[in-house]
Amino acid sequence: DSGVTQTPKHLITATGQRVTLRCSPRSGDLSVYWYQQSLDQGLQFLIQYYNGEERAKGNILERFSAQQFPDLHSELNLSSLELGDSALYFCASSEADRSYNEQFFGPGTRLTVL
Amino acid sequence: GQNIDQPTEMTATEGAIVQINCTYQTSGFNGLFWYQQHAGEAPTFLSYNVLDGLEEKGRFSSFLSRSKGYSYLLLKELQMKDSASYLCAVRVPTGGGNKLTFGTGTQLKVEL
Numbered sequence: 001d002s003g004v005t006q007t008p009k010h011l012i013t014a015t016g017q018r019v020t021l022r023c024s025p026r027s028g029d030l031s032v033y034w035y036q037q038s039l040d041q042g043l044q045f046l047i048q049y050y051n052g053e054e055r056a057k058g059n060i061l062e063r064f065s066a067q068q069f070p071d072l073h074s075e076l077n078l079s080s081l082e083l084g085d086s087a088l089y090f091c092a093s094s095e096a097d098r099s100y101n102e103q104f105f106g107p108g109t110r111l112t113v114l
Numbered sequence: 115g116q117n118i119d120q121p122t123e124m125t126a127t128e129g130a131i132v133q134i135n136c137t138y139q140t141s142g143f144n145g146l147f148w149y150q151q152h153a154g155e156a157p158t159f160l161s162y163n164v165l166d167g168l169e170e171k172g173r174f175s176s177f178l179s180r181s182k183g184y185s186y187l188l189l190k191e192l193q194m195k196d197s198a199s200y201l202c203a204v205r206v207p208t209g210g211g212n213k214l215t216f217g218t219g220t221q222l223k224v225e226l
Binding site: 002033041042043044045048050055056057058088090100102103104105106107108110 | 145147154155156157158159162164201203208209210211212213214215216217218219
């Protein structure tokens with residue numbers, strides 16, 4: 001158990017819908033990262049927040065957005081869902097944003113878009 | 115762009131040693147990580163290299179050569195539970211922060 005929690009564990013929804021994925025980092029960790037893992041593309045970095053502010057952005061679609069709240073939990077919002085958005089979404093956290101800080105991954109949310 | 119290459123699959127025998135290679139070409143470098151991932155589960159941290167050389171951690175060792183853009187993960191005394199995907203990831207500075215760019219992973223199968 002990494003100490004990072006994600007809810008829900010599974011989510012099944014229809015195309016065109018909007019969903020929110022939630023992540024609570026390990027106690028004391030200020031940095032939160034979101035990743036998407038699909039079968040054909042591997043683990044892709046989406047976005048990073050550090051102490052409430054956006055720090056780095058990866059291949060995140062405009063239909064996706066995220067935020068980190070004052071209590072440091074984070075939410076990833078996915079809208080106008082398409083079949084291709086079906087994937088495992090991981091949240092990870094680290095103590096800070098130094099190069100040696102390892103990231104601890106949550107168990108993931110499996111999103112299925114029908 | 116970022117490019118990280120690893121073999122797709124490898125097979126090894128229980129008790130043996132296996133070396134998983136990773137080559138990378140990235141726009142920056144702030145360290146290289148190895149993660150283990152069992153199917154459907156979260157990646158778990160194995161090792162970190164930022165300077166050239168070998169880092170040893172029990173049955174696992176990782177080597178880095180920054181000038182060659184090359185790393186390997188060495189697994190000794192293989193056990194059946196080591197069957198998993200091994201992900202090489204490079205930490206790349208991006209904007210005001212860093213991002214981990216992952217390779218597609220090497221699926222290791224350990225056989226009797």
